[in-house]
Amino acid sequence: MSSPLIFSTKRSSFWPVVVLCLGLALVPVVAVLTKQGHWVSLTTQMMILALAALSLDLILGIGGLLSFGHAAFIGLGAYTTGILIQEGKGDLLIALPMSLVVSGLFAFVTGIVALRTRGVVFIMITLAFGQMAYFAAQALYAYGGDDGLTLDGRSTVFGLKLLSNKIVFYYLTFACLAGCLLLLQRLSRARFGRVLLGARDNAVRMETLGYDVFRVRLMAYVLSGMIAGLAGFLLANHTEFVSPAYAAWQRSGDLIFMVIIGGVGSLWGAVGGALTYLLLEEGLSGLTEHWKVIFGPLIILFVLLTHGGIEGVVARLRDVMAGGRHD
């Protein structure tokens, strides 16, 4: 009952990542030269989403764990940052690690419960835990409750207001994204990644080889949650606003869409997925305020007609051009 997931053991994914990073690094330069300053802001937003999608791709694409509550970690990171900023302790040196800790802790505790289940139950539990985080945010009456909270400003860096400059903030975000991309690429190709992949395909087999599958998955889950928490930190700073909506389950669905469209397990595809999502949202909402009525069927059609997202299409094209066999 599983669709063929394409995991590349070749080093071929290296070059797309390099090109991608170069491209992203140059965006502010191009934007300044062409006087399109808003591109910087838009690309920052895309990179933040890409970071979140990347974190999901670790556990979903490589681990085979379909978490439908991933937005919760973003929300937790965002709120941790937002609250710290409001309390005057929002410096990057405090807020960033704290965001990682809070989201990591939530991932640990919920992971212990959720990872002992599998399949359909796992999906439902992660959805439920995601809702729990959403309601927790709503309960924060002192910090806006359901309406959300406008922040006094962005995080300082060593006490300096460096991040109010959007180009500086852009490069901070870029550094986070590139750093995590590199980290996860190495991880996926290392022993840890292989065990995670093996467990995705055949968890029982892995146990009979001597691997503690639960422990490995929990580690991946916590790491994934922390990276999403980092995205939350960046999001709160970027928008200077936090709201329970950041943790809404629909956002978790959007993330899954991004991961799939970019190609499950490809990691760098998460960026493509985030970009696609934002372009679709921009483009479609220009047509009608009811843009989701078009977006929904697009998703359905995409699922029904394709397998493996963009990376899958690319891989298939590569095969065809090499004149070789499929898969």
Next chain:
Amino acid sequence: MSLLAIQVLNGLQLGLLMFLVAAGLTLVFGVMDFINLAHGVQYMMGAYLAATFIGWTGHFVIGLGMALIGIMIFGLLLERVMFRHLYARSHLDQVLATFGLILFLNQGVKMVWGAAPLGVPVPEWFQGSVLLGDGILYPVYRFVIIGSGLLMALVLWLVVEKTRLGMLVRAGASNATMLSALGVDVRKLFMVIFAFGTMLAGFAGAMAAPILSVEPGMGDQVLILAFVVIVIGGIGSIRGAFAGALLVGLIDTLARSYSVDFMRLFVGPAAARGIANGLSSMFIYLLMALVLFLRPDGLFPARGRT
């Protein structure tokens, strides 16, 4: 104590509505291994269709009947056009596709009926309240909901435990591949289960329409709670869905009704309401986490361990 009695009855009512939604869902998961996020939408459609038809005909029962037929048609249409192609696909594909369906239908409903909540009047014969002991008044209609919920539960129980069809369903819940290997037309069984589950959800939505607000997205939270019910009760198990639903309904209602007062002990009234709302919504998920920690397969799992 009178407040407690009312809240218990409310909890029962919510629980039975949840049971109607969860029963169909758990069977679909258990027998077909098909994850249908859009099940909540069927609940919503039941409410909207009921509101519309009752509005047209001015008659509750006729409107309800028409709504149920509409729901059946709607469900079978969905099955034919979309779900059928997803049974063999991975859970990931099913989740994403049904997610897209929710987006489409929530927005579609907003376009057709508008974003403002629709009102559905309580049917005439069921208006008014009943006097329980101690001077408590409880609305007749809510008793009707409880009654019809229990009736449906009974019917389901009879079908599943006492009929041949029910036996197939139970067998399918523990091992569908085996059933197919034995020559049972599993496709047809799926369709029957799916149609019935859809109708139950739509019925719940229709019955709930007079007392809850009929608005776009009303099915989403119900869906998530139904998931919690199923997870607690055990996948594929009607008995589990029943136990889980009552548990969830009672605890959620009681948590909500007492949390505001509880918070008032610590903070002012506006803050208490705000905090209590979020906190009590969280409560049920904490319960779920606790149950799962002790029993990862739920309270009454249908599938035996291999």
Next chain:
Amino acid sequence: MTDTAAIRPVLQIDGLKKSFGALNVTNGVSLSVNPGEIHALIGPNGAGKTTLIHQIAGLLRPDAGHILFNGHDITTTSMPQRARLGLARTFQITSIVPSLTALGNVALAVQAGADKPLGFWTPVDADDSLNSPAQALLETVGLGARAGVIAGQLSHGEKRALEIAMALALKPRVILLDEPMAGMGHEESARLTDLLKSLKGTYAMLLVEHDMEAVFSLADCVSVLVDGHVLATGSADMVRNDPQVRAAYLGDEAF
């Protein structure tokens, strides 16, 4: 079986019981496997052979009885722990990692026993400490030339051989083989039989099989499992000629 009082069995099962509801699948099974020997387990379908293997491997927990591995009681030990102690198994329905290559699969098995089974930085593809032993094992089972093929694309017989390579990678004391010949053609079965024969003496094996030719040419000792309990245990000839066994399972065909 000759008197082996001086040799301690590497695997010993005492009075194992397992029921599913009213069904007693394992009804008091006792047997033992000596070091280096192949102990075959035969019996009609439904006798409970796979359930027994599951219990020994740790996938199922018995309701009663004990499993002793090298003298240690492993009745309640976890599956990963049993593997690390030296208990390997193959599955009745082929169980490998289809996304990885054949080499990748065996390397994964080798990795499990390495000093650092979970590295985070060094790429696995270029790791000789994993890939060299893996390649050697693939050669042992005759898959040396197929190392780079995606495991999901191997033929049925090749996948079975791959499973054995993975089991060997664990440097096991005992290998549980659950119907390794299942679904194989005559030539493939013969090759696998030769392979197992070459491993005899180095590894102890509990071999569940229906292929009688293989069983009688390989086994030092045969146990017949019927209705969840052992009907007879002995040398291949002894079992072959046992009237109860013929009545229950083998029939009157001459072997």
